Structures are given as structure tokens and as C-alpha cells.
Amino acid sequence: MSDALPTEPSGFEPDSSPAPYDALLLLSFGGPEGMDDVVPFLQNVTRGRGIPTERLEEVGQHYYLFGGVSPINEQNRALLTALREDFAAHGLDLPVYWGNRNWAPYLTDTLRELVRDGHQRVLVLATSAYASYSGCRQYRENLAESLAALREEGLPVPRVDKLRHYFNHPGFIEPVVDGVLACLDDLPAEVRASAHLAFTTHSIPTAAADTSGPVEAHGDGGAYVAQHRDVAALISDAVRERTGTQHPWSLVYQSRSGPPSVPWLEPDICDHLEELHGKGVPGVVMVPIGFVSDHMEVRYDLDTEAMAKASELNLPARRSPTVGADPRFAAAVRELVLERAAAERGAAPARCALGALGASHDVCPVGCCPARTPKPAAAGADAPAL
Ligand SMILES: CC1=C(CCC(=O)O)c2cc3nc(cc4[nH]c(cc5[nH]c(cc1n2)c(C)c5CCC(=O)O)c(CCC(=O)O)c4C)C(CCC(=O)O)=C3C
Numbered sequence: 291m292s293d294a295l296p297t298e299p300s301g302f303e304p305d306s307s308p309a310p311y312d313a314l315l316l317l318s319f320g321g322p323e324g325m326d327d328v329v330p331f332l333q334n335v336t337r338g339r340g341i342p343t344e345r346l347e348e349v350g351q352h353y354y355l356f357g358g359v360s361p362i363n364e365q366n367r368a369l370l371t372a373l374r375e376d377f378a379a380h381g382l383d384l385p386v387y388w389g390n391r392n393w394a395p396y397l398t399d400t401l402r403e404l405v406r407d408g409h410q411r412v413l414v415l416a417t418s419a420y421a422s423y424s425g426c427r428q429y430r431e432n433l434a435e436s437l438a439a440l441r442e443e444g445l446p447v448p449r450v451d452k453l454r455h456y457f458n459h460p461g462f463i464e465p466v467v468d469g470v471l472a473c474l475d476d477l478p479a480e481v482r483a484s485a486h487l488a489f490t491t492h493s494i495p496t497a498a499a500d501t502s503g504p505v506e507a508h509g510d511g512g513a514y515v516a517q518h519r520d521v522a523a524l525i526s527d528a529v530r531e532r533t534g535t536q537h538p539w540s541l542v543y544q545s546r547s548g549p550p551s552v553p554w555l556e557p558d559i560c561d562h563l564e565e566l567h568g569k570g571v572p573g574v575v576m577v578p579i580g581f582v583s584d585h586m587e588v589r590y591d592l593d594t595e596a597m598a599k600a601s602e603l604n605l606p607a608r609r610s611p612t613v614g615a616d617p618r619f620a621a622a623v624r625e626l627v628l629e630r631a632a633a634e635r636g637a638a639p640a641r642c643a644l645g646a647l648g649a650s651h652d653v654c655p656v657g658c659c660p661a662r663t664p665k666p667a668a669a670g671a672d673a674p675a676l
């Protein structure tokens with residue numbers, strides 16, 4: 291290797307250039323960090339959303355069982371570290387910030403810090419991989435609110451873009467495949483080959499699922515269900531390639547809230563376990579593909595509640611890990627950042643995606659995954675000019 295660095299013609303952007311972006315913002319849900327945080331956190335989450343009090347009290351109990359501490363913040367700290375390490379190791383010079391929608395560090399505070407540090411073009415990584423109001427537009431609405439707050443305060447308002455949905459990126463899929471294989475290995479040998487894979491995600495109202503597409507027609511359940519089906523098929527195919535066994539699979543739902551009169555996606559994981567047991571299925575691996583880390587929905591709704599149901603049924607069950615801070619996921623984020631930066635510079639980057647749906651749009655089109663009550667949303671084709 292020669293000592294001299296190759297000289298680059300002026301205006302040349304190396305493959306590791308994040309330009310025009312000058313910061314990455316990890317945008318997450320947030321969660322309480324102690325007993326006294328639980329009620330105020332739940333108030334933040336449900337402000338104006340009409341969730342029945344009984345459901346809030348029930349969910350509060352889930353948090354109290356864990357000392358009032360959601361695992362999600364620790365998991366985001368680990369992801370921040372993984373991202374910073376990956377970027378540094380690959381010469382990607384892009385500072386990474388972290389802000390939450392519902393708990394400290396709050397999004398507005400982080401955006402203030404970003405502009406005080408002089409950043410103007412911010413790319414956002416949301417800890418939600420799929421389309422839908424709850425998984426995408428709601429994050430964009432919170433961004434719009436926070437940007438409006440900065441403008442009110444007379445602070446400069448950065449331009450904010452959001453990374454595309456990454457559910458079908460290999461860096462999101464492959465770590466999950468490894469986790470499923472480990473769970474299968476861990477099941478009693480006599481049930482392993484016939485074990486069922488139950489892919490789970492957050493239930494949402496069927497009306498929200500049906501309108502979760504952008505413009506393409508996805509049939510009932512919209513893009514939300516189509517994207518999850520794609521991921522479930524990819525994972526079960528990869529498992530078959532590695533084990534030689536085609537495990538039967540299903541896509542099921544968890545963590546439902548809202549009044550019973552409103553239809554939500556079904557079946558619920560616990561009902562599904564009963565059904566599988568009734569059909570003589572000898573073992574189950576629950577695969578929480580709807581989530582990016584093993585936060586409360588995973589630790590309580592699956593590890594506590596669904597596992598209790600499985601043991602009541604005497605049904606051997608395992609729960610596979612989410613991607614969390616896996617280095618392959620951090621590398622995928624780097625690739626997505628570089629891909630989007632290149633696209634913003636007018637290049638036509640390769641867009642890595644597995645499965646039938648292909649890479650999703652960079653910019654949510656007008657009217658994408660609408661809310662029942664329209665609100666301004668940033669980082670989309672219908673973002674208000676700030
Ligand atoms: C699609 C989806 C994701 C996945 C995408 C993403 O990750 O964003 C997700 C994630 C999360 N949801 C979380 C917590 C909560 N979600 C609630 C309520 C709701 N979620 C919904 C949907 C989703 N939610 C919906 C349609 C509602 C009801 C109406 C509403 O409020 O819009 C409620 C209120 C009480 C209840 O109804 O359960 C809580 C406390 C936490 C934090 C966990 C922790 O602390 O570790 C996380 C990561």
C-alpha cells in the first residue's frame with residue numbers, strides 16, 4: 291500500500307460522504323426510568339387518544355412489575371453506541387443524537403441541542419421499521435410539533451428527512467434469523483422439526499392498517515400487514531435454507547388497546563397459542579418482528595403474558611430476540627444513510643432490499659398513513675413549510 295492518499299478531484303464525494311446531511315437523529319418512543327415516571331409517561335403517550343382508563347391502569351401495572359423501568363432507553367443507548375462505533379470504523383463522519391417522543395431525552399430538547407451545535411440537515415432514524423400511522427406518521431407529526439416549537443422560540447429550524455422503512459433490509463432480517471435458529475435448537479429435540487413460527491407485531495385498528503399504504507394497493511391490512519407478511523416469509527425461507535425444514539408460520543398480533551367495539555388486527559398471540567395447541571402443534575417460537583428492541587411490549591406481553599399462556603397449555607415455547615443493537619443492524623443504518631445521502635445529491639444509489647415488495651419510498655407521499663384527525667407532519671411530501 292502506498293503512503294500517499296489518493297487525491298480526489300474537487301467536488302468528488304467519497305462513498306462514505308453523508309453530505310448533504312450533517313447529523314443523524316435516533317428518534318424513539320421513550321419509556322419511564324422509575325416508579326414515579328410511569329403515570330406521567332402514560333399521560334404523554336395517550337394525550338388526546340381516548341384509551342380507556344382501565345387499559346392505562348393495566349399497562350401501568352406492567353411497568354410497575356419492572357420497577358417502573360422500561361428497557362427501551364437502555365436499548366437505545368446500546369444502539370447509539372453501536373451506531374457510533376460502526377460509523378467510526380467505516381469513516382462515516384456523522385454525529386448521532388437521540389431524542390424520544392414520550393420521555394426524556396425529549397425530541398424538542400434534542401433538536402434544540404442539534405441547532406445549537408450548528409446542524410441544519412438532519413436525517414432521522416425512527417425505531418419503527420414499518421409503515422402505518424403509529425409506526426411512521428405519528429413520528430413525523432411529533433417532529434413537526436417540535437420543529438414548530440423551535441421556530442416559536444426564534445431558533446433556526448433544521449431541515450429534517452426520515453430514512454425509508456427498513457423492514458426488508460438484510461441487516462434487519464439476518465439477526466432475527468439467527469435468533470430463531472437458536473430458539474429452535476433450544477426447544478426439546480422431539481418437538482423441534484414440527485415447531486410453529488408465530489411472527490408477532492403490534493395490533494393496530496384494522497382501519498389504520500387498511501390505510502397504511504402509500505398509494506399502492508396491498509389489499510386488506512394495507513402496507514402494514516403486507517410488509518410484515520413479507521418479513522415473516524423471508525425469515526421462514528431463510529430458516530428452511532439453514533435447517534432443511536419448512537416450519538409452518540403465521541402472522542399474529544399483540545398489545546391491543548382501545549375499546550372492544552373498534553376492530554383491531556387479530557388473532558392475538560395468546561388466542562393463537564390456544565388454537566395451535568388445540569391443533570396438536572407441539573412447540574412454538576414467537577418471533578417479534580414488529581419491534582426493533584426487546585422493550586416492554588416484548589418483555590411483558592410476550593415473555594410474561596404469552597409465556598404464561600404457553601406454560602398453562604404445556605406448550606413448549608421460546609421467544610426470539612429483536613435486532614436491538616446487533617452490529618449488522620448498525621451497518622444497515624450506515625448503508626441506509628449513505629444511500630439516502632447519495633440520492634439527495636442526485637445520484638441513483640443501489641437500494642438494498644429483500645423480498646417481494648422492494649425498497650420503500652424515501653419520502654412519504656401526500657396523505658400517506660393518515661391520522662383520523664389530520665395534523666401537520668414533517669419529513670414527507672406534505673410537510674408544512676417551516
Ligand atoms: C405499531 C405500534 C408500535 C410499533 C412501532 C413503534 O415502535 O413505534 C408501538 C410501539 C410501542 N408502544 C409502546 C407503548 C405504548 N403504546 C401504547 C398505545 C398504542 N400503541 C400503538 C401502536 C404501536 N405501538 C397503538 C395503535 C396504540 C393505541 C393508541 C395510541 O396511543 O396511539 C401505549 C398506551 C397504553 C396501551 O394502549 O398499551 C403504550 C404505553 C412502546 C414503549 C415500550 C416500552 O416502554 O418499552 C413502544 C416501543
Ligand SMILES: [Fe+2]
Nearest residue numbers: 424492545587
Ligand atoms: Fe404502542
